[in-house]
Amino acid sequence: MPPRPSNAEHAYVVVYDISDPKRWRRVFKLMQGYGRWLQLSVFHCRLGGKRRIEMAAAIEGIIDATADHVVILDLGPAEEVALHVESLGKTFTPIERRAIVI
Known part of the structure:
Protein backbone atom coordinates (compact mmCIF):
# COMPACT_ATOMS: atom_id res chain seq x y z
CA MET A 1 0.00 0.00 0.00
CA PRO A 2 1.54 3.35 -0.99
CA PRO A 3 2.09 5.96 1.74
CA ARG A 4 -0.71 8.44 2.25
CA PRO A 5 0.36 12.04 1.40
CA SER A 6 -2.35 13.58 3.60
CA ASN A 7 -1.37 15.46 6.74
CA ALA A 8 -4.31 13.98 8.69
CA GLU A 9 -2.81 12.11 11.62
CA HIS A 10 -3.05 8.34 11.64
CA ALA A 11 -2.20 5.92 14.42
CA TYR A 12 0.58 3.46 13.54
CA VAL A 13 2.28 0.54 15.17
CA VAL A 14 5.85 0.08 13.95
CA VAL A 15 7.51 -3.28 14.59
CA TYR A 16 10.99 -4.20 13.47
CA ASP A 17 13.36 -7.15 13.38
CA ILE A 18 16.90 -5.89 12.77
CA SER A 19 19.66 -8.49 12.50
CA ASP A 20 22.61 -6.25 13.41
CA PRO A 21 22.76 -4.71 16.95
CA LYS A 22 24.33 -1.48 15.65
CA ARG A 23 21.55 -0.96 13.07
CA TRP A 24 18.96 -1.97 15.70
CA ARG A 25 20.21 0.81 18.02
CA ARG A 26 20.11 3.35 15.18
CA VAL A 27 16.51 2.42 14.32
CA PHE A 28 15.54 2.49 18.01
CA LYS A 29 17.01 6.00 18.46
CA LEU A 30 15.31 7.18 15.28
CA MET A 31 11.93 5.81 16.35
CA GLN A 32 12.10 7.65 19.69
CA GLY A 33 11.62 10.83 17.66
CA TYR A 34 8.47 9.51 15.99
CA GLY A 35 6.48 7.71 18.65
CA ARG A 36 6.19 6.07 22.03
CA TRP A 37 8.25 2.99 22.79
CA LEU A 38 6.05 0.08 23.86
CA GLN A 39 8.57 -2.72 24.15
CA LEU A 40 11.83 -3.96 22.65
CA SER A 41 11.17 -3.37 18.92
CA VAL A 42 7.64 -1.95 18.99
CA PHE A 43 6.56 1.70 18.78
CA HIS A 44 3.14 3.39 18.73
CA CYS A 45 3.17 6.50 16.54
CA ARG A 46 0.72 9.23 15.70
CA LEU A 47 1.81 10.85 12.44
CA GLY A 48 0.61 12.97 9.55
CA GLY A 49 1.26 11.68 6.04
CA LYS A 50 4.38 13.77 5.50
CA ARG A 51 5.97 12.62 8.82
CA ARG A 52 5.07 8.99 8.05
CA ILE A 53 6.83 9.20 4.68
CA GLU A 54 9.81 10.93 6.33
CA MET A 55 9.99 8.18 8.99
CA ALA A 56 9.86 5.36 6.42
CA ALA A 57 12.58 7.00 4.31
CA ALA A 58 14.82 7.43 7.38
CA ILE A 59 14.31 3.77 8.34
CA GLU A 60 15.11 2.65 4.78
CA GLY A 61 18.34 4.63 5.02
CA ILE A 62 19.43 2.59 8.04
CA ILE A 63 18.28 -0.98 7.47
CA ASP A 64 19.74 -3.71 5.30
CA ALA A 65 16.83 -4.66 3.04
CA THR A 66 18.20 -8.19 2.60
CA ALA A 67 18.52 -8.94 6.33
CA ASP A 68 16.11 -6.68 8.25
CA HIS A 69 12.33 -6.37 8.37
CA ARG A 97 -2.58 14.78 20.89
CA ARG A 98 -1.39 17.89 22.69
CA ALA A 99 0.05 21.24 21.77
CA ILE A 100 3.73 21.86 22.46
CA VAL A 101 4.77 25.49 22.82
CA ILE A 102 8.41 26.24 22.07
Missing part, protein backbone atom coordinates in the same frame (compact mmCIF):
# COMPACT_ATOMS: atom_id res chain seq x y z
CA VAL A 70 10.14 -3.42 9.41
CA VAL A 71 6.34 -3.51 9.51
CA ILE A 72 4.30 -0.28 9.68
CA LEU A 73 0.68 -1.00 10.64
CA ASP A 74 -1.74 1.82 9.78
CA LEU A 75 -4.58 1.70 12.33
CA GLY A 76 -6.49 4.52 10.64
CA PRO A 77 -7.26 8.16 11.45
CA ALA A 78 -5.91 8.84 14.94
CA GLU A 79 -9.05 10.69 16.06
CA GLU A 80 -11.24 7.74 15.05
CA VAL A 81 -9.12 4.91 16.40
CA ALA A 82 -10.52 3.49 19.60
CA LEU A 83 -7.22 1.97 20.60
CA HIS A 84 -7.74 -0.95 22.92
CA VAL A 85 -4.57 -2.60 24.14
CA GLU A 86 -4.45 -5.48 26.55
CA SER A 87 -1.28 -4.99 28.52
CA LEU A 88 0.04 -7.61 30.88
CA GLY A 89 2.61 -6.30 33.32
CA LYS A 90 3.72 -2.74 32.59
CA THR A 91 0.90 -0.24 31.99
CA PHE A 92 0.26 0.92 28.42
CA THR A 93 -0.45 4.63 27.91
CA PRO A 94 -1.68 5.67 24.44
CA ILE A 95 -0.26 8.76 22.75
CA GLU A 96 -2.52 11.75 23.16
